[in-house]
Amino acid sequence: MHVSSNLSVQRTACLVLVALSCLFTPAISVKYENFKTCDQAGFCKRNRQYADRAVAAGSSWDVPYQISPDTLSWKNGLLQGTILKTINEDGETVRLPITISFLESGSARVVIDEEKRQKGEIGLRHNSKAKKQRYNEAESWAIVGGLAPSTTATEERDAKKSVVKYGKDGQFEAVITFTPFGIDFKRGAITEVKLNDRGLLNVEHWRPKTDKLEPEKKGGEEETPVLEVPAQEDESTWWDESFGGSTDSKPRGPESVGLDITFPGYSHVYGIPEHSGPLSLKETRATEGNYQDPYRLYNADVFEYIIDSPMTLYGAIPFMQAHRKDSTVGVFWLNAAETWIDVIKEKEAHNPLSLGIGSKTDTKTHWFSESGLVDVFVFLGPTPKDVTKAYGELTGYTQLPQEFAIAYHQCRWNYNTDEDVKDVDRKMSKHQIPYDVIWLDIEYTHEKEYFTWDPLNFPNPTGMLAQLDQSERKLVAIIDPHIKNTNNYHIVDELKKKGLAVHNKDGNIYEGWCWPGSSHWIDCFNPAAITWWKSLFQYSAFKGSADNLFIWNDMNEPSVFNGPETTMPKDNLHYGDWEHRDVHNINGMTFHNATYQALLSRKKGEHKRPFVLTRSFYSGSQRLGAMWTGDNEAKWDHLAAAFPMILNLGIAGYPFAGADVGGFFGNPEKELLTRWYQAGAFYPFFRGHAHIDTRRREPYLAGEPYTGIISRALRLRYSLLPVWYTAFHIASVDGTPIIRPHFFEYPSDETGFATDDQFFIGSTGLLVHPVVTEGAESVEMYIPDTEVYYDYFDYKGYEGKGVHTIEAPLDKTPLLMQGGHIIPRKDRPRRSSGLMKFDPYTIVIVLSIAGTATGELYVDDGDSFDYESGAYIHRSFDFENGVLESKNIGVKGKLTDKYLKTMKNVGVEKIIVVGAPLEWKEKTTVKVGKTEASVEYHAGEPDKAPWFLVKKPKIAIGEDWKIEI
Numbered sequence: 001m002h003v004s005s006n007l008s009v010q011r012t013a014c015l016v017l018v019a020l021s022c023l024f025t026p027a028i029s030v031k032y033e034n035f036k037t038c039d040q041a042g043f044c045k046r047n048r049q050y051a052d053r054a055v056a057a058g059s060s061w062d063v064p065y066q067i068s069p070d071t072l073s074w075k076n077g078l079l080q081g082t083i084l085k086t087i088n089e090d091g092e093t094v095r096l097p098i099t100i101s102f103l104e105s106g107s108a109r110v111v112i113d114e115e116k117r118q119k120g121e122i123g124l125r126h127n128s129k130a131k132k133q134r135y136n137e138a139e140s141w142a143i144v145g146g147l148a149p150s151t152t153a154t155e156e157r158d159a160k161k162s163v164v165k166y167g168k169d170g171q172f173e174a175v176i177t178f179t180p181f182g183i184d185f186k187r188g189a190i191t192e193v194k195l196n197d198r199g200l201l202n203v204e205h206w207r208p209k210t211d212k213l214e215p216e217k218k219g220g221e222e223e224t225p226v227l228e229v230p231a232q233e234d235e236s237t238w239w240d241e242s243f244g245g246s247t248d249s250k251p252r253g254p255e256s257v258g259l260d261i262t263f264p265g266y267s268h269v270y271g272i273p274e275h276s277g278p279l280s281l282k283e284t285r286a287t288e289g290n291y292q293d294p295y296r297l298y299n300a301d302v303f304e305y306i307i308d309s310p311m312t313l314y315g316a317i318p319f320m321q322a323h324r325k326d327s328t329v330g331v332f333w334l335n336a337a338e339t340w341i342d343v344i345k346e347k348e349a350h351n352p353l354s355l356g357i358g359s360k361t362d363t364k365t366h367w368f369s370e371s372g373l374v375d376v377f378v379f380l381g382p383t384p385k386d387v388t389k390a391y392g393e394l395t396g397y398t399q400l401p402q403e404f405a406i407a408y409h410q411c412r413w414n415y416n417t418d419e420d421v422k423d424v425d426r427k428m429s430k431h432q433i434p435y436d437v438i439w440l441d442i443e444y445t446h447e448k449e450y451f452t453w454d455p456l457n458f459p460n461p462t463g464m465l466a467q468l469d470q471s472e473r474k475l476v477a478i479i480d481p482h483i484k485n486t487n488n489y490h491i492v493d494e495l496k497k498k499g500l501a502v503h504n505k506d507g508n509i510y511e512g513w514c515w516p517g518s519s520h521w522i523d524c525f526n527p528a529a530i531t532w533w534k535s536l537f538q539y540s541a542f543k544g545s546a547d548n549l550f551i552w553n554d555m556n557e558p559s560v561f562n563g564p565e566t567t568m569p570k571d572n573l574h575y576g577d578w579e580h581r582d583v584h585n586i587n588g589m590t591f592h593n594a595t596y597q598a599l600l601s602r603k604k605g606e607h608k609r610p611f612v613l614t615r616s617f618y619s620g621s622q623r624l625g626a627m628w629t630g631d632n633e634a635k636w637d638h639l640a641a642a643f644p645m646i647l648n649l650g651i652a653g654y655p656f657a658g659a660d661v662g663g664f665f666g667n668p669e670k671e672l673l674t675r676w677y678q679a680g681a682f683y684p685f686f687r688g689h690a691h692i693d694t695r696r697r698e699p700y701l702a703g704e705p706y707t708g709i710i711s712r713a714l715r716l717r718y719s720l721l722p723v724w725y726t727a728f729h730i731a732s733v734d735g736t737p738i739i740r741p742h743f744f745e746y747p748s749d750e751t752g753f754a755t756d757d758q759f760f761i762g763s764t765g766l767l768v769h770p771v772v773t774e775g776a777e778s779v780e781m782y783i784p785d786t787e788v789y790y791d792y793f794d795y796k797g798y799e800g801k802g803v804h805t806i807e808a809p810l811d812k813t814p815l816l817m818q819g820g821h822i823i824p825r826k827d828r829p830r831r832s833s834g835l836m837k838f839d840p841y842t843i844v845i846v847l848s849i850a851g852t853a854t855g856e857l858y859v860d861d862g863d864s865f866d867y868e869s870g871a872y873i874h875r876s877f878d879f880e881n882g883v884l885e886s887k888n889i890g891v892k893g894k895l896t897d898k899y900l901k902t903m904k905n906v907g908v909e910k911i912i913v914v915g916a917p918l919e920w921k922e923k924t925t926v927k928v929g930k931t932e933a934s935v936e937y938h939a940g941e942p943d944k945a946p947w948f949l950v951k952k953p954k955i956a957i958g959e960d961w962k963i964e965i
Helices: 006-023 042-060 138-142 384-395 418-430 461-470 490-498 527-536 580-600 636-651 670-680 706-719 721-734 896-902
Strands: 065-067 073-075 078-086 093-102 108-112 154-157 161-166 172-177 182-187 190-195 211-213 225-227 241-243 246-248 257-263 268-271 295-297 319-324 327-333 339-349 359-369 374-379 408-410 437-440 474-478 482-484 512-514 517-521 549-553 612-614 686-688 759-761 766-768 778-783 789-791 802-807 815-818 821-825 841-846 853-860 872-880 883-888 907-914 925-928 931-938 947-956 961-964
Touching: 042 257, 042 339, 042 359, 093 161, 093 172, 138 580, 182 327, 190 327, 190 374, 257 374, 268 359, 268 636, 319 384, 327 384, 374 384, 384 721, 408 706, 418 437, 418 461, 461 474, 482 490, 490 517, 490 527, 527 580, 549 580, 580 612, 636 670, 670 686, 670 706, 706 721, 721 759, 721 821, 721 853, 815 821, 815 841, 821 872, 841 853, 841 872, 872 896, 925 947, 947 961
Parallel strands: 408 437, 408 686, 437 474, 474 549, 549 612, 821 853, 841 907
Antiparallel strands: 065 078, 073 078, 078 093, 093 108, 108 374, 154 161, 161 172, 172 182, 182 190, 190 257, 211 225, 241 246, 257 359, 268 319, 295 339, 319 327, 327 374, 339 359, 482 517, 512 517, 759 766, 766 815, 778 802, 789 815, 821 841, 853 872, 872 883, 883 961, 907 947, 925 931, 925 961, 931 947
């Protein structure tokens, strides 16, 4: 028996108190003092000061970076050379290798390294074991394709510049200026993106910490070493930095990188999630109505986050789009370290005597990261879809999820017992409320030991899962990256024995505090750690699990209750001896990836798609599953804030996103809860969730009329699952967002460029404006074109570009159908999506002013990877000249025929034509192939469209057919 010393006991008691104080902090608001401002982050402050000096100097700013022309070489689409950074008045320089890649995809990439660090010719302080190089492995996690060099790009060079033509038919051009270094990217003759236009490139080169002696002091005082630093540079945080009681040792000294990126003529920029703010990003230099600090990307556990802030949240995607009328461009800053981004919008007045009176706005951004490389991709569009597709080609498109994953998820922290879970399941069925997934938070485990079940409260997990399976329902259980450090727990014993945990700066296993108390963190940068993690999910290892159990990865920023900024120390060491500062923003994705891989390999021969929800994410996480926006509050402004966040995630390549319906913290009043369900029915990821201290709020507890209204919102989601699944398919093959902001669908309509309270669903023409204001009975909905729109529920018509008042009593969601679209849906109410698999379809044809309509439908088994071998149905629907035609647009594979056989009895039970012409009134039948089907004509009421019903046409959804009206 081990007996601790009194000192050890006291130390442990203090740590427990620290941890408990974190666990039970009152839920009032985010603690700002726990997170750095730019002035408190040394490298952020230094780079902003650098920018301030450049602005103050104006045209006399002496940019210290230039390309040495004699180092340049061109081969196979790559321009390589060396930038020389002048570091003193004597002309001494630092060599910075640069590679500019022109890719077959039409994108371009600029990478700047540092020769001394690259070669390992530096010294580390404190006997550190850290890597000497700048972190250069972000690509291996974030990028999966699109790096093939261009075979057609050409270069011409003179003494001052190099000009490269690239892209399809040479439509793009890069002008690389040597002195000072800068690059202008052009489409046609117009400059679209500028790198280092303002001369803010800043690579903090390695230098030893040198001391000089002060002049001898009088009185025999000892001489004190004083750090020698260049003039005008703030050295106070070069060698170490303290915050919140923790000190970062910085063994490599200062090493940040910064660069200004200008979008000339662009007044709107989007992306760089995750932040809570508007879709169109605000300025960050303290102008009125804007932010004081830059946007921060440093994944953190922000307890009860605030809205309308550039403050960091749980994930980081350093991808930005800029948009102006009929033109979109983008940049991707591939860096995994803490990153800040300033946004400034400057208007440039035109000479009123010249052609075109007005002004042009340039958006000037400034990006800086604490360590790593300058590694920037540039995308020249010209459409929003072109930019998201090019970015997706690099980082991967969103995972095509199982169909259950896009249905409704019922969650709270926590369902208390397996009987509690089964009771909720029964009551949802009893009240005819559809749902697909019920969730378990940390309390299901035995003393917060993952891969275990509480023996008193969850004695029969197998029985619980079996009951859910009877209704094709699933269970999701939480498993986080912190592993409880305790005796007689085989998981932590194996973690230690195999050496698979994150280490501290001294090379010892890192200990921190999270939900279990003392914990260690699995290091999923280590391939051996992923292999071990996979073994833990085997059905034989994770006792009580089954094939309808899926996983939730939370706290993977990582969250460390007693760490600086509630995360790991930056001088911790990961696999390969990379410091945590280098890889922080990727950390969550590596854990998400390990769990995804684990679910893929639970059982040999099992071919199910994984479902893994993550809180922390980076570019590429979209390949692995869904995310949610974290710890929101049961307040109206948090309901309103969710859609701009989700829209920004979609255009930044992560469309499978949602927010906690009802608000995580607090108890929503019934009107708010009802409106939140109506809004949540249009989140790509749709989950109700609540904090452990909140009252229970399952939909059947709301009481009438609220339960009925919430149930109708849920049934609307389920009836439109064919629409959602088709939109997910499209996103999985070309990166197009699932819910689309106005600028994405109408890139010429400047009125809608900043609109973020309404959006389109996929390519269906469904336009929704959820109610997010207390007591509202209507919304002001913006229609961006002259096409006819109809109310989804009663076919009331709206025409004319501009703002229309849409009635929205509590029992109604403002949802319009744009003329010219065909919408497939399933109208039979079921308990879960799995029970709808073989239900018939309803096809809704919404006629355009011209009397035409188009649409599409994608279907597969919603569960396996068989679709990759052709096991799917992909149809186009076209209506023109009174004829509705269904055509196959899929590609046949080895499993196509087998799948079609299973779907041969899935048909179309009715067809509805909205806006039917009056001349159809006398029809009693229509021709369906060689047979006929009966019809009904319904005359329109005042201001409501007539509609036409084709009953039981007896056609299969997977076959070619024509219906002649």
